[in-house]
Amino acid sequence: MAASPQAYRPERAILDLGEAFYDPVMAADFPETRLRFRNDRAARQVGLDGLNDAEWLAHFGRFEPLRGSLDQPLALRYHGHQFRVYNPDIGDGRGFLFAQLRDDRDRLMDLATKGSGQTPWSRFGDGRLTLKGGVREILATEMLEALGVETSRTFSLIETGEALERGDEPSPTRSAVMVRLSHGHIRIGTFQRLACHRDAENMQRLIAYVLRHYFNEEPGEDGAVRLLAHVVRGTAKLAASYMAAGFVHGVLNSDNINVTAESFDYGPWRFAPNWDPGFTAAYFDHAGLYAFGRQPEAIHWDAMQLAVSLRAVSEAEPLIAVLDDFGELYQPAVSGAILWRLGLRPRDPESDRAVVQAVERGLRGADASIDRFFFDAFGGKVPESYGPAFDDARAILAGYEPRSDRSHPYWQGQPCSMLIDEVEAIWSAIDQRDDWAPLEAKIVAIRDMGEALE
Known part of the structure; x- marks a missing residue:
């Protein structure tokens, strides 16, 4: 080596x-x-x-x-x-x-x-x-x-x-x-298994393991509550980042939620072409349980299952209090994620919340491409070609300071997207001709976008 x-x-x-x-x-x-x-x-x-x-x-x-x-x-x-x-x-x-x-x-x-x-x-x-x-x-x-x-x-x-x-x-x-x-x-489902088996001893062992190895803390008497607080904070941020990315995981089951709040295990995922809260990724999600706009609700529900499991070693009241923080944590997280994708620095909670509301209204009202919009509006200026649906967003964004400019070569080209037709085309080249060049080129393009957004 x-x-x-x-x-x-x-x-x-x-x-x-x-x-x-x-x-x-x-x-x-x-x-x-x-x-x-x-x-x-x-x-x-x-x-x-x-x-x-x-x-x-x-x-x-x-x-x-x-x-x-x-x-x-x-x-x-x-x-x-x-x-x-x-x-x-x-x-x-x-x-x-x-x-x-x-x-x-x-x-x-x-x-x-x-x-x-x-x-x-x-x-x-x-x-x-x-x-x-x-x-x-x-x-x-x-x-x-x-x-x-x-x-x-x-x-x-x-x-x-x-x-x-x-x-x-x-x-x-x-x-x-x-x-x-x-x-x-370590998944929420890892804790659910121990709760199902009424295994309080191993529940305490797992709490200690997670706190020590992932959060650099010793468990103590309130270890279960502090663990839940970490998970609620992290999963609120995860849900917010999915929305800003226009991403639909597709299967947000409790065994697919990592207690470090790192997204993983991708099956029927999709990126939404536009801001459609009802857009689903899995053909078998007939009720739209994990639709684009319901992902924060779904992730919060999974965090609730962790709290239920932790009742095996904790009183209910402090766990409920931590769960109730999810909404208050989600709002600044989604504001921060949207502003990051727009290349802007946060200002204050009220203004940042108004940005998110205005951008969502504009995207829904104009039926605009999510990726195209964030590409064109990076730096805080929404082109006039997007029409009056974005008038509110233009007015609010005028007061924001850019955190990055458009000097990276990526901004001189076209937005990098990952919609289903391109996914299928990349696979078709591999399947039909054993041609890996489109996949390799796409990875280069994606990483180029990532550099431009830093």
Whole structure:
């Protein structure tokens, strides 16, 4: 392994929790391992960019242990509400925690998989991932990172040479194994499982683990309340960042909400073409439970399930008080996220709230493209071509100071979007011609946008 500016620092903290939280598993033995994507930018942050391709394939395709980290992969146990229906029969069914390590911010990070084979929680699934699913996750995570959303990052994608049958897309289809780099994989559903089993002892152990490793705090007598406060604050910010990005996750179940409030696990995601609160991502979300405009409500509901679980070790009143803060935390968070995307500095809560209201009214009234609007209005000036729907926004934005100018070359071109037609076109090039150039070019364009927005 070549020298790296960031040292590789392995961790094994998850073992402190004990065997009640996971099952040791083995990775599938794939027919082949063809490297399709390696995220060297993320690898640099954890000291793994010095791996050559053969070493990369050995670790992230055949899952040879990383030196000093976990000796064997662990399938994590959890429950969760799926579309508001409680399910005790879930857990890591096609993935596992492969390794833990420190990043360049001294955060405890996980390298976890998707499509790595069956586990005790697979039920009737094959434990595999379609190559298309992996490509879609690359596009989602790259776009969200560029748009300022705290997200897991797609670390590796390796094609595995199997033909998969799927009922909701053309089959047989190509297979892959993906590795994501994430700030933990402790979910709200992890706590729900312990509450369901009335396991107060392990609940306290999990609270201590999360507070120590993710929030640098000791648990104490009010550990459950402080943990909930961190989650409520973080998830309010997450919900706000989804709205500013125009993003629809699609499946905001409680097992898909990380207690570090980092977005992860992308299935039927979409970016909304315009500001339509009813826009949904999942074809099976018939009631619009996780529609664009309902995402703050959905995430708050999931945080409520954490509070319910924590009742096993805490009085109700302080937990309820923390939950009630969600709305007050969400408002400044969404104001800040919208202003950041507009390239403006916040002023005061009242004015910032007025900006959000005016921009939302304008986007809905003019039926304007979200990405085009934020591109054209970056710096605080809404072009006259957007018409009178944005008159209120123009008046309010005139009093704001830019935090960045339009000198980056990105602003001389066209806005970078990620709508479904382009996603399908990128996949079609891979599927029909094994042409990865459109995906590679899109990643470059997305990262260019991210630099311009910084």
